[in-house]
Amino acid sequence: MPCQSNEELNRLVSEAKKHTKHGEVADYIPALKKANRDDLSVAVYHSDGNCYSAGDIEQKLTLQSISKVLTLALALIDCGEECVFNKVGYEPTGDPFNSIIKLETSRSAKPLNPMINAGALAVTHLIKGESVADRLERIIAFIRDIAGHESITYSEEVAKSEFDTAYLNRSLCYYMKQDGIINENVEELLELYTKQCAIEMDCLDLSRIGLVFAMDGLDPVREKQIIPVEVARLCKTFMVTCGMYNASGEFAVRVGIPAKSGVSGGIMGSIRNRYGIGIFGPALDERGNSIGGIKLLEMMSKQYELSIF
Numbered sequence: 001m002p003c004q005s006n007e008e009l010n011r012l013v014s015e016a017k018k019h020t021k022h023g024e025v026a027d028y029i030p031a032l033k034k035a036n037r038d039d040l041s042v043a044v045y046h047s048d049g050n051c052y053s054a055g056d057i058e059q060k061l062t063l064q065s066i067s068k069v070l071t072l073a074l075a076l077i078d079c080g081e082e083c084v085f086n087k088v089g090y091e092p093t094g095d096p097f098n099s100i101i102k103l104e105t106s107r108s109a110k111p112l113n114p115m116i117n118a119g120a121l122a123v124t125h126l127i128k129g130e131s132v133a134d135r136l137e138r139i140i141a142f143i144r145d146i147a148g149h150e151s152i153t154y155s156e157e158v159a160k161s162e163f164d165t166a167y168l169n170r171s172l173c174y175y176m177k178q179d180g181i182i183n184e185n186v187e188e189l190l191e192l193y194t195k196q197c198a199i200e201m202d203c204l205d206l207s208r209i210g211l212v213f214a215m216d217g218l219d220p221v222r223e224k225q226i227i228p229v230e231v232a233r234l235c236k237t238f239m240v241t242c243g244m245y246n247a248s249g250e251f252a253v254r255v256g257i258p259a260k261s262g263v264s265g266g267i268m269g270s271i272r273n274r275y276g277i278g279i280f281g282p283a284l285d286e287r288g289n290s291i292g293g294i295k296l297l298e299m300m301s302k303q304y305e306l307s308i309f
Helices: 008-023 030-034 063-080 080-087 101-105 117-124 130-149 156-166 167-179 186-197 201-214 229-242 245-254 289-304
Strands: 041-044 051-054 259-262 267-270 275-280
Touching: 008 041, 008 051, 008 130, 008 229, 008 289, 030 275, 051 167, 051 201, 063 117, 063 130, 063 186, 063 201, 063 267, 080 117, 101 167, 117 167, 117 186, 117 275, 130 186, 130 201, 156 186, 156 201, 167 186, 201 229, 201 275, 229 245, 245 289, 275 289
Parallel strands: none
Antiparallel strands: 041 051, 041 275, 259 267, 267 275
């Protein structure tokens, strides 16, 4: 059954908000510590152009790891599947998203998948352009096109905060550089990656992006094919298998939709041929996922029969 009213979503948000007290906002990126733990909002964008919402949906969030789906799509468009997966694998990992252990213990430093930090850095390395500024502009222009929102940009404060504290990501880059997975200047790659993660939008924008993936790359509002069908399919597959960090298996059982989370508290979901979902709830569980957002999606999945399984 479809989501049919703001009132329904308000009731679900109120119920899910009870769980935010059990989470904490991200503190390893100083700029994210300013978020209000009790915030929770959702937007559901339907393929017919209707949008239902609850909470403070116009509050800005930075994409963080949700951007990994979008840069994966752009890298696949730029370079093709063979090139991308020569640098990064297809397999899920049970380790935390920022873990270095698989790079240390595997035969080469090829990351297991594009949704962990090492894999996302390898993917961002493939984005074409003559400079960091040029590549960033291409990423932002791509995201603006998908969201249908020309004023989307990035938060300089969050990007600087991430760059200044990106010690572990620097280590990941140097591990990959020794094996030729990346071959550019590490500081330049980190500048691009942290600005990519700091791209800002609201839940409405996020749900619109989720809808484009739900429609196999087509923006049904403008009747424009933005992402090739096969690229959208690949991205959604990784959202199912790896999109919720090392909680992806449990999420598949309890919710059962393609989704991607970020440590700012955002979650993007895609329900094929039906709608896109954008959630913001900065209180995180121990694995870095929005604790209220996951509870909200569990309830929505049951009420609206969202599971693909």
